[in-house]
Amino acid sequence: MPSINVQLFDGRPVEIKRELAQALTKEACRVLGCTPDAVDIVFTDVKRENWATAGVLWSDK
Structure with a gap:
């Protein structure tokens, strides 16, 4: 079973995570x-x- 760990800057909306989860799963x-x-x-x-x-x-950026 593949397990994919994704680290993102805090604050991304759940809709974006949902879309990324679907795309990563499909690929x-x-x-x-x-x-x-x-x-x-x-x-x-x-x-x-x-x-x-x-x-x-x-x-700091």
């Missing part, structure tokens, strides 16, 4: 040859102050 099934009920997706909301790129917090 995972296409590529892996599995059924949708075998795909798990976990969304983790991350505050910008807890994410850095190139040594700079996103909250």
Whole structure:
């Protein structure tokens, strides 16, 4: 069973997560040859102050 972990900045609406979950599930099934009920997706909301790129917090950008 594929398990997909997605980290996003905090604040994305549930509609966006729903759409992404559907798209990821569809593609995972296409590529892996599995059924949708075998795909798990976990969304983790991350505050910008807890994410850095190139040594700079996103909250500081």
